[in-house]
Amino acid sequence: MGIKKGNVTIYDVAREAGVSMATVSRVVNGNPNVKPATRKKVLDVIQRIGYRPNAVARGLASKKTTTVGVVIPDISNPLYAELARGIEDIATMYHYNIILCNSDLKEAKELQLIETLLEKQVDGLLFLGSEITEEHRKIFQATSVPVVLAASQDDQGELPYVNIDHVAAAKEATNVLIKEGHQKIAYIGTSLTNTVQGLPRFRGYQAALEENGIPFDENLVRIGNGRYSSGYEAMKELLDKDDSISAVFVATDEMAVGAIHAVQDHALNVPDQVSVIGCNNIPIASQVRPLLSTVSVPLYDIGAVAMRLLTKYMNNEEIQTGQVILEYDLELRDSTRLKNSDLA
Amino acid sequence: MGIKKGNVTIYDVAREAGVSMATVSRVVNGNPNVKPATRKKVLDVIQRIGYRPNAVARGLASKKTTTVGVVIPDISNPLYAELARGIEDIATMYHYNIILCNSDLKEAKELQLIETLLEKQVDGLLFLGSEITEEHRKIFQATSVPVVLAASQDDQGELPYVNIDHVAAAKEATNVLIKEGHQKIAYIGTSLTNTVQGLPRFRGYQAALEENGIPFDENLVRIGNGRYSSGYEAMKELLDKDDSISAVFVATDEMAVGAIHAVQDHALNVPDQVSVIGCNNIPIASQVRPLLSTVSVPLYDIGAVAMRLLTKYMNNEEIQTGQVILEYDLELRDSTRLKNSDLA
DNA sequence: CTGTTAGCGCTTTCAC
DNA sequence: GTGAAAGCGCTAACAG
Numbered sequence A, B: 001m002g003i004k005k006g007n008v009t010i011y012d013v014a015r016e017a018g019v020s021m022a023t024v025s026r027v028v029n030g031n032p033n034v035k036p037a038t039r040k041k042v043l044d045v046i047q048r049i050g051y052r053p054n055a056v057a058r059g060l061a062s063k064k065t066t067t068v069g070v071v072i073p074d075i076s077n078p079l080y081a082e083l084a085r086g087i088e089d090i091a092t093m094y095h096y097n098i099i100l101c102n103s104d105l106k107e108a109k110e111l112q113l114i115e116t117l118l119e120k121q122v123d124g125l126l127f128l129g130s131e132i133t134e135e136h137r138k139i140f141q142a143t144s145v146p147v148v149l150a151a152s153q154d155d156q157g158e159l160p161y162v163n164i165d166h167v168a169a170a171k172e173a174t175n176v177l178i179k180e181g182h183q184k185i186a187y188i189g190t191s192l193t194n195t196v197q198g199l200p201r202f203r204g205y206q207a208a209l210e211e212n213g214i215p216f217d218e219n220l221v222r223i224g225n226g227r228y229s230s231g232y233e234a235m236k237e238l239l240d241k242d243d244s245i246s247a248v249f250v251a252t253d254e255m256a257v258g259a260i261h262a263v264q265d266h267a268l269n270v271p272d273q274v275s276v277i278g279c280n281n282i283p284i285a286s287q288v289r290p291l292l293s294t295v296s297v298p299l300y301d302i303g304a305v306a307m308r309l310l311t312k313y314m315n316n317e318e319i320q321t322g323q324v325i326l327e328y329d330l331e332l333r334d335s336t337r338l339k340n341s342d343l344a
Numbered sequence C: 001c002t003g004t005t006a007g008c009g010c011t012t013t014c015a016c
Numbered sequence D: 001g002t003g004a005a006a007g008c009g010c011t012a013a014c015a016g
Helices: A010-017 A021-028 A036-049 A055-062 A078-093 A107-119 A134-142 A166-179 A198-211 A228-241 A253-265 A299-314 B010-017 B021-028 B036-049 B055-062 B078-093 B107-119 B134-142 B166-179 B198-211 B228-241 B253-265 B299-314
Strands: A067-072 A097-102 A124-127 A147-150 A161-164 A185-190 A221-224 A247-250 A275-280 A293-296 A323-326 A329-331 B067-072 B097-102 B124-127 B147-150 B161-164 B185-190 B221-224 B247-250 B275-280 B293-296 B323-326 B329-331
Touching: A010 A021, A010 A036, A021 A036, A055 B055, A067 A078, A067 A107, A067 A299, A078 A097, A078 A299, A078 B078, A078 B097, A097 A107, A097 B078, A107 A124, A107 A134, A124 A299, A147 A299, A161 A166, A161 A299, A166 A185, A166 A198, A166 A247, A166 A275, A166 A293, A166 A329, A185 A198, A185 A228, A185 A253, A221 A228, A228 A247, A228 A253, A247 A253, A253 A275, A299 A323, B010 B021, B010 B036, B021 B036, B067 B078, B067 B107, B067 B299, B078 B097, B078 B299, B097 B107, B107 B124, B107 B134, B124 B299, B147 B299, B161 B166, B161 B299, B166 B185, B166 B198, B166 B247, B166 B275, B166 B293, B166 B329, B185 B198, B185 B228, B185 B253, B221 B228, B228 B247, B228 B253, B247 B253, B253 B275, B299 B323
Parallel strands: A067 A097, A067 A124, A124 A147, A147 A161, A161 A323, A185 A221, A185 A247, A247 A275, A275 A293, B067 B097, B067 B124, B124 B147, B147 B161, B161 B323, B185 B221, B185 B247, B247 B275, B275 B293
Antiparallel strands: A097 B097, A293 A329, B293 B329
């Protein structure tokens, strides 16, 4: 029907409707300063000739793309998938789109991704990763694009972030084990060079022991990569060396489930002979038997709140505080003997 | 130091380097028609004044954004998260970025998302969903932007897609149960109005029964939403009604794990008294005890191949066939009694 | 309430 | 090998 697909511009609409481009732009953007009759006329033409606004042109002219960049370690990890969902939901709510990039926690990749995102003129950046290095900081500081960290933080800098108190969470989890009466409590965590999760959770574990006068024993500590098999292997090693271990705090749920299976393969029962508590509360925690006791981290909310915070920055709104710490919960299920009600 | 952040343009570089914008553009884009000395001079200036190309402007001028839109049901579902990872990896490999949108399988949302993505001038579209309706088809046909379906297909249309043969997969899974000698085989699936997964898998189950002379009994069929609890509930109902059921094919792994737990809660053993086989082979299948037997669907590959196919379309390459069916595997573990080796 | 007119920052012929 | 100039499609003053 003479409709050149993908080539209909605002100019065509203007011509067909007998108005100026400015007027078409106004109706497209919902500007109220248009006479209803004119608006209808324009809308009709738009409908008829199948006009679709070009967001790239709009972005160039208005210097706003309504898209934000998200750098995330690995979307196939349930932990981050949940965070991503929170991010995307709020982004959608505020009419932003998300450019999603996996960094695999590799600094070089992270930096390169940020660079690309900035080239694409994103209105804001959400960064989820481990460490903020000098390199990160340099690039964040040099840009006027607002950046918010999610599930991470930067204590030396003044970057806004949304996170939980990992030290406190780990401490509380360990305390559950201590309250159960255990003295030999192992720890399976992630890399201690990771200052945003690995280290703080380890510190929390140590702090709990110390506060309860339980001597720290480095032989009871194992480091994995956060995934199932590394948790299994770690627990197996631990038990092979010393099967009198009666409790373990595992810093991620996936590893915790692996640890449970290692215990079972050692012909020991969870929680009767070994108590296991995890951290994060990803879906699998409530999809295994015994149900995993864990620290419930509000993953979705962290993503959602971080995105919400970013919209405020992008909108130049007044910000109370850019550093927000969300609450976590203890979710005591069947891999430990204490129950939530016992703590009441 | 006089560096206006975010405002350095190609023009500034040209002026500083004493060359034209065209030349700067050439070096930035790796055009070989530039004298090495000139190239170096320009590169130095770029480095010195901190020039970052504006991809939006480039997109407007070149009509290419090097970004593709991805409409996916729910990124927090492990199934789609895995697909997304495959998509993103290949996209990165070909220097594309991904705009990720969750549709929750709602048609209205899907259509709206596609519209938005098209406005943003994506170079291609990857669509993962359930059904392709007339509405979808209309909009896909009206655009010159290439579209590829992933983990889905459109038999009435000629849209390119990457998928597996769900009927065959379901049939094969059911056959495992039949070969084990079961006669009373239940089915827990997803909505039969979903013609891309729900229906075909159900058809495969029926076909297997029929080919083996086992009468179909609708009392043995339950429909869930694909997630853990619905699998649990479905199996519980089934067993409450008739606890002589000795095998069940569950169309998704998450539901299958739920089903296993329902069986166990019924004081029955898996696989001794009830065999359970799932489908998809998401991570949880190998993170529960008993290890779930399942149909291994190459999720990552479906995403990767679909993205690769899309790059070919975007690049106007010669395409052999736009409809690709990937192979699946049987992964027999501990929730069934037959083993892969038994089938050799 | 509506039109005119500059750009936004870059690519892309087309000359030289 | 390099430059000049014309857009790409839209927004944003600024008039009127």
